[in-house]
Amino acid sequence: MSLSLSGKTAIAGVGYRQYKRGTAPLPERGVLVRAIVDACEDAGFDPADVDGFVSYGDDKNEPVRLMPDLGTRRLNWSAQVWGGGGGGIAGTFGLAAGAILTGQAKAVVIFRALAEGNSGRLAAAVMAHHLNDHMVGVGQVAPAQVCAMRAQRMFEYHGVPRGVCEELVRASYHHGSRNPDAIGYGKELDLKAFRTARWIAEPFRLFDCSRENDGAGALLMVSAEHARDLRKKPVKLLSVAQGTERGWGDLLENDDPALYATGGFRAIKDRLYDQAGLTPADIDVVQLYENFSAQGVASLIDHGFCTYENVAEVLKFENLIAPSGKLPVNTSGGNLAHGFVHGFVTAVEAIRCLRGESPNPVPGARTSLLAGGPGAPTVSSAIFGVD
Amino acid sequence: MAQMVTGQVGAEGPYWDALAQGRLRLQRCTGCGVWHWPAVWRCGQCGSWDHEWVEQEFVGTVFTWNRTHHRFAGTEGLPLPYTTVLVELDGSGVRLQGLLEGPEDGLRIGARVTGRADRTPFGETSIPSIRWSLA
Numbered sequence: 001m002s003l004s005l006s007g008k009t010a011i012a013g014v015g016y017r018q019y020k021r022g023t024a025p026l027p028e029r030g031v032l033v034r035a036i037v038d039a040c041e042d043a044g045f046d047p048a049d050v051d052g053f054v055s056y057g058d059d060k061n062e063p064v065r066l067m068p069d070l071g072t073r074r075l076n077w078s079a080q081v082w083g084g085g086g087g088g089i090a091g092t093f094g095l096a097a098g099a100i101l102t103g104q105a106k107a108v109v110i111f112r113a114l115a116e117g118n119s120g121r122l123a124a125a126v127m128a129h130h131l132n133d134h135m136v137g138v139g140q141v142a143p144a145q146v147c148a149m150r151a152q153r154m155f156e157y158h159g160v161p162r163g164v165c166e167e168l169v170r171a172s173y174h175h176g177s178r179n180p181d182a183i184g185y186g187k188e189l190d191l192k193a194f195r196t197a198r199w200i201a202e203p204f205r206l207f208d209c210s211r212e213n214d215g216a217g218a219l220l221m222v223s224a225e226h227a228r229d230l231r232k233k234p235v236k237l238l239s240v241a242q243g244t245e246r247g248w249g250d251l252l253e254n255d256d257p258a259l260y261a262t263g264g265f266r267a268i269k270d271r272l273y274d275q276a277g278l279t280p281a282d283i284d285v286v287q288l289y290e291n292f293s294a295q296g297v298a299s300l301i302d303h304g305f306c307t308y309e310n311v312a313e314v315l316k317f318e319n320l321i322a323p324s325g326k327l328p329v330n331t332s333g334g335n336l337a338h339g340f341v342h343g344f345v346t347a348v349e350a351i352r353c354l355r356g357e358s359p360n361p362v363p364g365a366r367t368s369l370l371a372g373g374p375g376a377p378t379v380s381s382a383i384f385g386v387d
Numbered sequence: 388m389a390q391m392v393t394g395q396v397g398a399e400g401p402y403w404d405a406l407a408q409g410r411l412r413l414q415r416c417t418g419c420g421v422w423h424w425p426a427v428w429r430c431g432q433c434g435s436w437d438h439e440w441v442e443q444e445f446v447g448t449v450f451t452w453n454r455t456h457h458r459f460a461g462t463e464g465l466p467l468p469y470t471t472v473l474v475e476l477d478g479s480g481v482r483l484q485g486l487l488e489g490p491e492d493g494l495r496i497g498a499r500v501t502g503r504a505d506r507t508p509f510g511e512t513s514i515p516s517i518r519w520s521l522a
Contacts, residue, residue: 124460132396133392133403133514133515133516134396134483134484135484136392136461136507136509136514137506137507137509137514137515137516138471138484138485138486138507138516138517139455139462139465139469139471139486139507140471140484141459141460141461141462142457142459144457144459145453145455145459145471148453149451149452149453149471149473150451152451152452152453152496153450153451153496156451156495156496157451157496198456198457199454199456199457199468200455200456200457201453201454201455201456201457202453202454202455202456202468203453250396251424251425252396252424252425252482252483252484253450253473253482253484254424254425254481254482260450260451261451
C-alpha cells in the first residue's frame, strides 16, 4: 500500500491581510474571517463549505468560533501543530492533506491570525512556551537572544562569513521594495544603515530581525481532483515533513554539537525531498522563514542549497533575486521586508510564485520550497509544484 | 525546594537546591553513567529510573555567547549591555549558561572560564544563576 500524499492535494485559494503592528482595523478573529473569505473567493468556493481548519504556533482562534461568520454547515475536522514558534507552519499542510486524503474533511483552511491588541506581542507568546529560570536568570528572554547564541556559533566556530546574512537581507528587501503590499515597498536596503543599526543582541543588529505585523492569512486546500474544478490554477503539495531527531529540541542549549548552530532541518531534509522525488537542484524558488538573518542562512544550508564551505559563493545577492538568480529566495520580501504575521507570508508566496502572481516572478517556476521556522524545537518544511 | 519564578523544566529540582546554596550538582544515571541535561525522570538510553546528583566544579570552556543591548521585558534587573555565555563544563560536558562578569577581553569560543553561583534580580524576587569569568 502506497501512503504517499505527493501530488494528491492542492491549494486552491489564497487570502492574506496585513497591517502595521497594533493597527488591524478589526479584532483578530474579524481579520481572520476576512482572510478566509478572501481565500474562498480566490478559489470560487463557498466559505460555508469549508469543513476543516488547521493552524500552528498556539493560534488563539478556535475554529468552532468562526462558524457563525463563515456560515459553516459542518465542522468535520480541526487540529493544530504543536509548538509556540513558526516550526509548525509547513506541518499544517501535512495535517490538512492527511485529513482530506482519509476522508475526514473535504475542504480545509490552513490559517494563522495575529493582532497585537488581542494576542499581545508574538515574541512574548513564543517565549512563554519556552521560558524557565535557567534562561531568565541569565537574561535570555527573547527569540532574538536565543537565535543570537546559535548565530555566534555558526559565525565564529563553523566559519560562516557574517556577510552572507547581509546578502540574504538585501535580497529580501530588494523583493519587498517591488511589492506594493510589503512593509518595505519602495525602499531598497540602505547598506550603511544595515551595518550601523543599533545592536539588539550581538551578533544581531536591528535589520537582522523580523518585525511583527498584525494580520491574518488563509490557504484553502482540497483534493487535487477537486481543485481542477475551481477557479485558480491548482498548486499541488508534493511533500511535507515535520519533526526532529535526538540531539535537538528544547534542551537548555545542550543540543548535539553538530546540530547546535543549524536551523534544525537536517532531521527532516531527506524525508522532504524523497517524498517529492526531488533534490535541492530541482527547486525553482525558495520561500524562507527568516525570523533572523542567520537562521535563514542556517536553514538554506540545512535544506542542502549550500554548505558551511561554499555558503559565501552561493548566497550572493545576484544569485538570490528574481528573475535571474539561480536560487531566488523570498520573492515577495519574506518576513523581513514583506511582513511578519508569524511567517504566514512565506506560505502565501510559496503558492503565489507558482501561479504567476508573485510581485517578482521567476519565469517558468514549477517547484517551490517552503522552509518553515528555523531554530524551533520541532520544524517543518514543504514542497509545492504545478503541472 | 528553591523558589521558582518562571518554573523549572522538569526533574532538575536538586540542581536548583544546590545552586541556591552556592554549589553545582548535576544528574548522572546510575544505570549507565550518562550525564543528563536537561534532567530526566527516566534514562532514555538504558531505561533506568535511578540517578545520582554529583557535585561538579564551576570550570569549563565557552561554547558560544551573545551580548544583549536591547531592553527586553524581564531583564530590567541587569545593566545594559550584558554578556551571556554558554559554557561546556569540564568532566560532565554538560552546557550551562551564565552571565559573564569581569574583563571581557579574550572572550571567544574555546576560552577557559571559572564560575560561581549568584542570584539575578527579577521583579520582587531573584533567581539563582551562574556568573562566569574568563580564566
